[in-house]
Amino acid sequence: MKKIFVWALTLIMVTGLLSGCSETREESIEPKKTKDGKIILDFWTFWGSETRRPIIEKIVNDYNASQDKVFVKHTFLPWGDIWTKNLAAIAAGKPADVVINDINSVAHRAKNGQAENLSQYINDDGFKDKFYPELWKTVIHEGDPYAVPFNTDTRLLFYNKTAFKEAGLDPNKPPKTWKELETYAQKLDKKKGDQYERIGFYPLWGSFGPESWMMNADNGQGYIDEKGKVKVATKEKVQALNWIKGWNDRIGIDNINAYKADFGSEQSNPFIAGKVAMMVDVGTFYTQIRDYGKDMEFGVAPVPAISESDKNWSQGGGFVAEIPKGSDNPEEAWEFIKYLTDKEAQTYWATKNFDNVANKEASEKAMNMLKGTDQEIYKATVENLDVTKLHPVPVDSPDYQSKINPMIDSVLLGERKASDALKDAEESVESSVGQ
Amino acid sequence: MFIYEGGKKMDSVYVKSENKKSSKAVKKQKMEKRHFIKSLRHREELAGYLFIAPWIIGFLFLMLGPLLFSLYASFTNYNITSQMKFVGFENYKRMFTFDELFWTSLWNTLYYVVFSVPITTAGAILLAVFLNQRVPGIKWYRTLFYLPAVLSGVGVYLLWMQLLSPSTGLVNIALSWFGIEGPAWLYSPEWTKPALILMKLWSVGGGMLLYLASLQGVPKTMYEAAEIDGAGTFQKFFKITLPMITPVIFFDIVTSLIGGFQIFQEAYVMTENGDGGPVNSLLFYNLHMWNNAFEMFNMxxxxxxxxxxxxxxxxxxxxxxxxxxxxxxxxxxxxx
Structure with a gap:
């Protein structure tokens, strides 16, 4: 008895601690219809912030006012929860009717039966032409669309014009190539003794990571090409990684870490605080400068290219509207998605949020509606979409980044040679693709 | 565990007192006593089960199902939404022969357990011994050292990320007072795990409390006897104190070993994008598992x-x- 008891206790202790991760609870079953007999459409987003929530709710309310058979109920789920909740709800057979999801993993969800195939609802051949082709590409899995692009983003070089003047640079001539970026950066560095008071530029601050620079150098080619061929260890990517490493060596890892430790957001964002003179960041970073960088003189430009003959490739992302597999009202859901991604709602979203939208016409219209600097910057972001690439998660190797990133780390820390490390990463990704 | 121990203790006390008596009258009394002990034991057993009943009920009705399901799922290619085909030992084979990150994560976790368990156990004992002294204001000290154990979760991790910041963090500033140039901690693959162990050491207050309670349970008479025999402080500590608190040490080691293998949150919060830190140095077993389950749906x-x-x-x-x-x-x- 005693022995069994001890064993049982041990078993319970171990299993109890092991089962720490539990799946999210099933959503409670809600009435399918409103009191006046309208079908309730569940719409899940992660837009709950002070700025975004009123905007999406206005869009939803406008739609509800125009409908006599459908009522859209917007539910906000926190960013960290929404995907797992969505997944659990699909598995339980009670998903939302429309959900806003990540644009880069649409094919992955399509493959795993988590989103409805939308081809049956799209009768209009011209439908896809409403959206930027680079975005539309990401929603296709085996020839069929599984989502509709909603918004997107792009990355630009932000530069401090005051600092430019101070360093004797022409504030209307931002760097166009990596070479120029380097010479400008050195002129913009400001040191007091050993300490940096201002760092001209450091490639990994902002939101353009090693993979983006490598893509920028490699003619816009990401890690895996459209045919599924792994292209991690190309000559250009090796060169790009060595280039980033060069910045580490010049500025010094200690200085970089020390500097980075003081970074914050808003007023203490390093660019707004004037501690970094140039930074690549998303277009919407402009709103932070506008709201927190009082009278800051700055400019935007495309991300510098590796050489004059190359394009200024930038990186983008975004979100889509999709119908989770198993929705009770797919047809009504589709109608709502059509509205969400149509000109009117998209223009409203674009102008109120200063966000890039997937609908081309709405982009143009928003560009014309905005005024002053808002308009100037928005125009730059829209133009930049032409050179902005998205890199959807490859369906065969969804964890490819976990194989590549540690290799990149080891190069940047000076532990390995770029060519060797990327070669290893390439082989590792290849073996999982062929799995 | 403690109830069971207590039962034993009581039992042996009675046994000892039994041996001293031998007359027949006493024998009858003894029988009665035995009966009493037996029923007492039954009652204690029952009470014990009652105390753990919420646990057992929860286990049987809430956890056992999912548990068995996951055991079955481990032999399938289950991805939550579209497939659940039986694949035999394929998953286990993949773990040992194909998934390099499995080994990385296991190594990281073992490293963490091997160092954190002894260090935090020793730390807790040491702290408990210090806080077991009779000095003015000891209650304040106890509260102070226990405080970190009350704080938990993301807040603490964010705090430590600041403390461990390479140049402006308090830890490295303190080290610089002694002329030591601190490492980059969370940015340097060799120092990420030691950084977490250091953080763990900060919150040994919970274990300390257990030790403190058991220290106070060590009979004073033993120390008095030892003093008469001329034992010094260290002898008293190693020959009396430590042996007397071994049950608690044992309990602490068993539970913190199990807990050590569960490490997840720290790495998830304290690394960029929760990806397991520079060169996968904080990719712990559970983080790798979580990534497979919720990032890639390889349930x-x-x-x-x-x-x-x-x-x-x-x-x-x-x-x-x-x-x-x-x-x-x-x-x-x-x-x-």
Missing amino acids: GYASSMAWMLFVIVMLLTVINLKIGKKWVYYEGGDQK
Whole structure:
């Protein structure tokens, strides 16, 4: 008895601690219809912030006012929860009717039966032409669309014009190539003794990571090409990684870490605080400068290219509207998605949020509606979409980044040679693709 | 565990007193006493079960189902939404022969457990001994040192990320006072795990409390006897204090070993994008499992990883229980 008891206790202790991760609870079953007999459409987003929530709710309310058979109920789920909740709800057979999801993993969800195939609802051949082709590409899995692009983003070089003047640079001539970026950066560095008071530029601050620079150098080619061929260890990517490493060596890892430790957001964002003179960041970073960088003189430009003959490739992302597999009202859901991604709602979203939208016409219209600097910057972001690439998660190797990133780390820390490390990463990704 | 121990203790006390008496009248009394003990024991057993009933009920009705399901899922290619085909031992094979990150994550976790468990145990004992002194204001000190154990979760991790910041963090500033140039901690692959262990050491207050309670349970008479025999402070500590608190040490080691293998949040919060830190140095077993389950939807594979971890932890716990018999001293005596 005693022995069994001890064993049982041990078993319970171990299993109890092991089962720490539990799946999210099933959503409670809600009435399918409103009191006046309208079908309730569940719409899940992660837009709950002070700025975004009123905007999406206005869009939803406008739609509800125009409908006599459908009522859209917007539910906000926190960013960290929404995907797992969505997944659990699909598995339980009670998903939302429309959900806003990540644009880069649409094919992955399509493959795993988590989103409805939308081809049956799209009768209009011209439908896809409403959206930027680079975005539309990401929603296709085996020839069929599984989502509709909603918004997107792009990355630009932000530069401090005051600092430019101070360093004797022409504030209307931002760097166009990596070479120029380097010479400008050195002129913009400001040191007091050993300490940096201002760092001209450091490639990994902002939101353009090693993979983006490598893509920028490699003619816009990401890690895996459209045919599924792994292209991690190309000559250009090796060169790009060595280039980033060069910045580490010049500025010094200690200085970089020390500097980075003081970074914050808003007023203490390093660019707004004037501690970094140039930074690549998303277009919407402009709103932070506008709201927190009082009278800051700055400019935007495309991300510098590796050489004059190359394009200024930038990186983008975004979100889509999709119908989770198993929705009770797919047809009504589709109608709502059509509205969400149509000109009117998209223009409203674009102008109120200063966000890039997937609908081309709405982009143009928003560009014309905005005024002053808002308009100037928005125009730059829209133009930049032409050179902005998205890199959807490859369906065969969804964890490819976990194989590549540690290799990149080891190069940047000076532990390995770029060519060797990327070669290893390439082989590792290849073996999982062929799995 | 404690109830059971208590029962034993009481039992042996009675046994001892029995031996002293031998007359027939006493024998009858003894029988009665035995009966009383028996029923007392039954009642204690019942009380024990009642106390753990919420646990057992929860286990049977809430956890057992999902548990068995995950055991089955570990032999399938389950991805939550579209497939659940039986694949035999394919997942387990993949773990050992194909998934390099499995080994990385296991290594990271072992490293963490091997260092954090002894260090935090020793730290907790040491702290408890210090806080067991009779000095003015000791209650304040106790509260102060216990405080970190009350704080938990993301807030603490964010705080430590600031403390460990390479140039402006308090830890490295303090080291610089002694002329030591601190490492980059969370940015340097060699120092990420030591950084977490250091953080763990900061919150030994919970363990300290257990030790403090057991320290106060060590009979004063033993120390008095030892003093008369001329034992010094260290002798008293190693010959009396330590042996007397071994049951608590044992309990602490077993639970913190199991807990150590569960490390997840720290790495998830304290690394950029929760990806396991520079060069995968904080990719712990559970983080890798979580990534497989919720990032890639390889739920079947993640389930098999969970069960593999269960086997590993179970084995270690059994070994622990076996070895424990050799060094854990129960006052009651007759522990097997």
